[in-house]
Amino acid sequence: MTPLRRRDSAAPEAEVTGTLRLESSVRVLLRRLRPGDIAVIDVMDLDSRTAEEIVSSRPAAVVNAQRTLSGRYPAGGAAVLVSAGIPVVDDAGNAVMALMDGTRATLGDDGVLRAGDRELASGTLLTPDSVGEALVSAEEGLRVQLTAFAADAVDRVEREAPMLLESKGLPEVEVDLKDRQVVIVAPGYQHRARLKSLRPYLREHRPVIIAVSDAADAVLEGAYPAAIVVGDVEGVSERALTKTTSIVLHDPTGGDAGSSRLDTLGLAHAKVESTLGSTDVAILMAHAAGAASIVTIGVPADLTSLLESSAHDHVAGAAGTFLARLQAGDRLIDGEALAVLYRHRYPWWVVGALLFSAVLALGVAFWITPGGRPWLEDVWQTVGGWIGVA
Structure with a gap:
């Protein structure tokens, strides 16, 4: 490979050593990543949610074959990693993915990855200043991404109009949502912290909680069991599954979504066939069932978050989330805003x-x-x- 050496004067001066862990899929990598490892990824425009998951694994450093922040739009993953104090080598080249998994390597303050005296890869070492400048420049790329987002929204309407407009294809669940307060928790950026900030509201009002996929475990840890779980349950713990009342399987790709696992556990479940995201299905379910209010946690609420979500989930995208939010209308409340405005009333x-x-x-x-x-x-x-x- 042709090394690319660019030194930033504000770069960290310390070098780190760790075991290389390589995977083309970040989700698969996270299952193997251990504290002190050097994560090698191949992701263009790393989103905040994925970056937060990487940070939780406490790697010594991250080496990205592509540009962590390309400038197409202000993806927040680079800022999350750098803010956490994790060295990030950007744009190391495709050949870095051919390195031997498990190799002990050292990342220097010059952005060069070495095994002993042998140079393995080289790229740009990101710093808070360089990431900040790139985020400002990336604002200009929003127009192009917004055009693509709008086109995807039109396509979603054409394919999913019956479910979006008439609630056709949505399952009936055992939990009565009519005139109830509902909280939807999705595995989005900082969803655990935002769920924690709403504990006073959860204790006082005892809303019905709908967890999307593996957010069910975060709900169980931070509040009480989710009444309904929607999405792919392969990554959900058995404890969270057995404590829920209703399970609705959904995979926008048409996959198994954990059906065989639930059959093995003897857990009854419904299934939804839709190319929309599981979060979108959860919002539409609560709306169609007549929920009095729908509080969302970990669900994109602004343009940048929606674009990041589209990049994170290439299958479902975020246009469906945008349309589902429009359908829910004034019943929808962003959890972060509620945490700021909510005032606990003492008994x-x-x-x-x-x-x-x-x-x-x-x-x-x-x-x-x-x-x-x-x-x-x-x-x-x-x-x-x-x-x-x-």
Whole structure:
């Protein structure tokens, strides 16, 4: 391969050593990635969600065969990795994917990957400054991506109009959603943190939770079991599956989506046939069932997030999510906005207990204060005389 050497003056000065882990699929790589490994990926415009999953595996560094932030649109993955302090070598070339998996290698502060004295690959070492500049430049690429996004939306309407407009093909579930508050949790960027920020709301209102695919485990960890799980359940733990009430299998590619696994576990399930994403199906289900409100967590809510989602899921895309959000209309509430606006209302018994404690503390203070005890006795005799107990 032809090395590409570009040194950034703001690049980290320390080198890191780790075991190379290579996979063409990041999802497969994440199953094998261990703390201290050097992750080798082949992804153009890494999205925030995937980057967050990589960060959770705590690799020593990331080497990308392609450009982590190409400039087509402001993909957030590069910023997530760099902000987490993980060295990222960008644009290392296709030959890096041919390296031997399991090789011990060292990444220097010059962006060169070496095994001993042998140079394996070379690229641009990203820094906070370089990523920030690239994000600003990438704003100009939004127009082209928006055009493609709009074309995909038109195509989705033509293919999925019965489900989008008339709710045809949506399954009936055992959970009654009519006039209920519903929370949909999808495995999106920072969905665990955003779910945690809504704990006061979840405790007080006890909404029906619909988890999309492996977000079911995040729901079980952060709140209480999801009432409904929608999507591919291959990555969902058995504990989360057995605690849910209804399971709706869905795979936009028409795959198994975990059906054989559920049959083995003896768990009943419904199935949806649609090229829309599982998150879109969940939103449409809640809307069609008459939910009073639909709070979304981990679901794209702005243009950049939608474009990132399209890049992450080449099959379903995000145009369907955009259309599903339009269909849900004013019933849809973004979870991040709700966390900012929500004010916890304390139960009456908490307010009563606080008031009693305050009165008790004030009484004790008067009782031990010189002159306070006789005054309290006079007050008690006067009040007792009014009610006939003195």
